[in-house]
Amino acid sequence: MRVLLVEDEEKVAALVARALEAERLAVDTARDGREGLDLATSNPYDLLIVDLMLPGLDGTELIRRLRRTNTEVPVLVLTARDGVADKITNFEVGADDYLTKPFAFAELVVRVKALLRRGPVTRANVLRVADLELDRVAHAVRRAGVPVKLTAKEYALLEYLALHVGRVLSRTMIVEHVWDQSFEGLTNIVDVYVRQLRAKIDEPHRTKLIHTVRGVGYSLSNEDHP
């Protein structure tokens, strides 16, 4: 899979490229809008990651011109601008997803994978992590075969972690997916729910599945270290 990254900030470009290469993606980088458009029109990319504020040709214009000839390739917009009006404009010209800086790299990877349709197999009805089992139809959870009673929010949180097994998810990502945008900034709610979840899922067992990476977030994984 080949990804074109159009980003003028050198350090951001390097970071994104590194994160994607770690996912075994080939990454080309363009440093301005014109170069980005040239590369995008002359190579068959599987995904474009475009920063909006670019020298030469801005991101919105780049997408608009690209869409005249190529309507297929998915485009993920990266930006420091996140007014709702900006979002609408970019979706209208043909962006497929939107990520606002500063973003968690875990989220970038999750979104990239979703756009490449290579994400976690969400169609599975039962998720398994070690001896933990989530039945996504019945919303039932079992650990080592013993049913665990969870509240709706606890279940939603566990399911979100289980869908991204082994990946550290930031508290902001968790809040945005399990609660809603009004709870942005209220990330301590995640800590409380994770604590509750731990008490039910992990405490009775020797192998701990929920891990904390301080300053980054939480992950669900079978390994001692995520």
Place this chain on the structure above:
Amino acid sequence: MNTRSIRFRLVAWYAGVFVLVCVAFGAYTYLSLRHYLRSELQDGLRRRAHQIGTSLLLGIEKTGEAFVVEQIRSFYGPELNNRFIRLSRPDGSVLYVSGTPGDMSFEPARIPPVHVRPGEARVADVPGEHLLLLSLPFAVRGRAFLVEVGASTLEGESLLRGFLLTLGLGLPVILLLAVGGGALLIQQALAPVHRVTEAAREITSRNLSQRLPVPGTADEVEHLSLAMNEMIGRLDEALQHARRFTADASHELRTPLTVMRGELESVVQDGALAARTQARIGSVLEETERLARIVEDLLAISRLEAGEALLERTRLDLASLVSGTADQMSLLAEDKGIEVRCLGERVEIEGDAARLKQVVVNLLDNALKYTPRGGRIWLETRRAGGRALLEVTDTGPGIPEAALPRVFERFFRADGMRSGSAEGGSGLGLAIVRLIATAHGGAVAAANEPAGGCRVAVSLPMAPAARNDAPPGGGAQ
């Protein structure tokens, strides 16, 4: 009526000065007229007395007294002309006295004799009679006769009375016309000022791009409008500059934050790191997250200030929004052993549901932060004065009185309220609450409870139809 308005004061001054001028002019005219009438009368009397003396008395010894009397009667006809004539001999006896005049203004028989020294004429009003009397001693070969002529003052008095009456009746009418006309004129002159005032009232920090109407009359009002428009322009520029700065600064901060966060995240997830180093980087990451939070909130504020608040207006029940949100946050309260209770009635409001939910989240989060373990928080929704009211009351330490008016300012934290970075707040939660409330046409207020703790109130306009079934007189207090 507003007695301090320019209109009232101008009319009052105008009327006052006008009355003063009218009265002064009337008094002057009255006095001059009286003086003129009197001197005319006196001149006539003096002329007549001399005439009688020189043409009749000088020859009295030749003609005899009867001739003189006859002459006076036929020539002067005093009774017909409302005049008084009396001639006295040197011994004081009366030679001739005229009869009662046609207008009955005086009675000749009642007029007392007048004593004057020789060579001295005397003019005086006769008390009790409408008569001006001139007494002139007249010597004929050493014998001093006394000529007394008088004229009725009735005519002059009635003339003066008529003048006073005209003045007394005319003045109020003139005054009324003057005040009415003046008020009308002033109202017309001030109408452009009124329009400018109305337009200026419409302009707030939210629509500073508007300008006042300029009448185009090249007068003072136009100058005022132009000057105010210039001032609004400068304000607009300064405010936009400040907003742009907030927005730009936030944008500029985002890229370095992305790099910092990305680099640190990749370092911290490197398994080879010592636990202590990992904890330190984790701590830096937490602060990075807080910084990102502040940047987000500042951007949210600049967007709210730019009027981007109400993209989706829906009708919703404030009470269920509050209880639903409190329910989602209940675990936070349980964790701190705080009891959260939602009370109150259904109140329909209209607005952006996500933003309004943010209001509840921020208020409850704030209350949870400052309420000690085991405390209580009430969320009450009700109608008050035709508005929807949400009050959040807690059993925390309250807010120092002096700090109350400032709690909705950005980054405001009263001394003693700062509970450490562990809370991780951006210090912008209440500022955002206020901006969202004002964007919805609402208001916020904070007060301390007598029993301790504080109460933050948000009032919002009710949804149009709901306002109709509000209780009359505006709700229970």
